[in-house]
Amino acid sequence: MKIFDIHSDTPFELFRNKLPLNNNKTNVSPDKLEEYDSKLFVSAFFSDSNKTDSECFREFLESSAYYDGLISESQDNAMLCKSPEDILQCAENGKFGVIKAIEDIRIIESDIDRLQLLYNMADSVIVGRWEGSDALAA
Numbered sequence: 001m002k003i004f005d006i007h008s009d010t011p012f013e014l015f016r017n018k019l020p021l022n023n024n025k026t027n028v029s030p031d032k033l034e035e036y037d038s039k040l041f042v043s044a045f046f047s048d049s050n051k052t053d054s055e056c057f058r059e060f061l062e063s064s065a066y067y068d069g070l071i072s073e074s075q076d077n078a079m080l081c082k083s084p085e086d087i088l089q090c091a092e093n094g095k096f097g098v099i100k101a102i103e104d105i106r107i108i109e110s111d112i113d114r115l116q117l118l119y120n121m122a123d124s125v126i127v128g129r130w131e132g133s134d135a136l137a138a
Helices: 010-017 053-073 084-093 114-120
Strands: 002-008 038-046 078-080 096-103 123-127
Touching: 010 038, 010 053, 038 053, 038 084, 038 123, 053 078, 053 096, 078 084, 084 096, 114 123
Parallel strands: 002 038, 038 096, 078 096, 096 123
Antiparallel strands: none
16 A cells, blocks of 8 residues: 655654654654555645744754754655655655655745755745745735
8 A cells, every 4th residue: 555645744743842753643654654565745844924934944944954864863764755766766665755845935035045955955845825925925
């Protein structure tokens, strides 16, 4: 059996509660999904509408680094997918594949150079705006 979850707020939940990737209280954890042959998750980093764009960007950087560290520590059963080849490798090896996504492009704060930074951090999916509007997404 295969499972594909297009949306998961797991990164922030793990970061805010300082939880491990495996054996955590969330619904998305590699060890909870061992019965599946293939697992691929688009893990969303969202921006809190009550925070400024700058605060959201800083929180994204911190939570993304935390999440990357968790994936790195769990290399035996998890892998950050940066390409279609990585996704296939996860499927072939039965690993928990992770695609990082950003919900709300406002963390760019009108600094288009941040797109390259996000790309380098393996953030493959960016949703324009979850709610409200800003200079980049109306």
